[in-house]
Amino acid sequence: MSTGALARAADMPPDAAMLATALIWAGPGQVLFFGALAAKTAPAAIAVAVSLSSVRLLPMCLSVLPMLRGEKTRRITLLFAAHFIAVTVWAESLRRLPELEKAQRMPFFFGFALTCLGLTTLTSGLGYWLTAAVPAPVAGGLMMLSPFYFLAATARAARDGSDWLAIGAGAALAPLTQIFVGGGFDLMILALVGGGGAWLAGFYARKVAA
Numbered sequence: 001m002s003t004g005a006l007a008r009a010a011d012m013p014p015d016a017a018m019l020a021t022a023l024i025w026a027g028p029g030q031v032l033f034f035g036a037l038a039a040k041t042a043p044a045a046i047a048v049a050v051s052l053s054s055v056r057l058l059p060m061c062l063s064v065l066p067m068l069r070g071e072k073t074r075r076i077t078l079l080f081a082a083h084f085i086a087v088t089v090w091a092e093s094l095r096r097l098p099e100l101e102k103a104q105r106m107p108f109f110f111g112f113a114l115t116c117l118g119l120t121t122l123t124s125g126l127g128y129w130l131t132a133a134v135p136a137p138v139a140g141g142l143m144m145l146s147p148f149y150f151l152a153a154t155a156r157a158a159r160d161g162s163d164w165l166a167i168g169a170g171a172a173l174a175p176l177t178q179i180f181v182g183g184g185f186d187l188m189i190l191a192l193v194g195g196g197g198a199w200l201a202g203f204y205a206r207k208v209a210a
Contacts, residue, residue: 003030003120004127014128020118021124026086029053056191060090067097068105078107084113088149091156100106162202169194 007017012034024030029050036046061082068081085093092112097105150169158164173194177186 002032003027003124005131006031006034007124008128008131012037014125017124017128018121021121024050024058025117026054028056038122041104055069057085057090060085064090064093064097064109067093068103068109072105081106081109081113084110084117087154088116089113091154094159095156114142161205162198165201166198168196169198182210 004017004023007020017034020030020033024033032049032053033046036049041049064085065078065082069078089109089112093109096108097109100108105136154167158167170190174186177190177193181189183197
């Protein structure tokens with residue numbers, strides 16, 4: 001729904017909100033897209049910004065795609081699957097795929113991913129119309145659904161202390177990177193410093209325990 005609210009704020013039609021959900025998919029990329037449109041940024045710069053925001057999804061792809069690969073899995077199928085990997089699909093894939101047989105993983109992945117994409121595309125259109133029909137404070141709340149959901153989904157997928165450390169580091173460092181980095185690069189720096197630091201802490205903790 002928050003994507004629809006952002007599209008309306010950028011004076012874009014509801015079709016644009018739904019199409020952006022299907023093609024860009026990841027929420028932060030859509031936030032950058034509509035924010036840049038509202039600021040009348042050049043199309044080439046918008047394309048670069050959205051592409052750079054998607055770089056953070058590479059580690060997610062690297063953690064999920066090997067679990068989907070079988071002896072007869074084609075590379076084009078894995079590339080298509082990579083499009084659907086964002087926070088929701090990534091978190092549930094990490095949780096559910098290891099307990100499934102190899103032959104069941106790809107059908108589960110695409111069934112879940114396509115369901116998420118379809119429902120989210122529809123709710124983007126719904127959010128667009130709701131923004132115009134509800135009071136301004138409620139419309140502002142619609143825009144906050146995505147960050148709260150991302151936090152809840154990440155917390156649910158947390159498996160050990162390093163995951164929780166990464167979440168805590170992200171919450172603590174986010175205001176600092178926003179102030180001192182900004183420019184669309186704050187998420188990348190936050191991931192490298194907070195997430196990388198949490199991973200190193202977990203790695204050394206496991207090494208000491210062993």
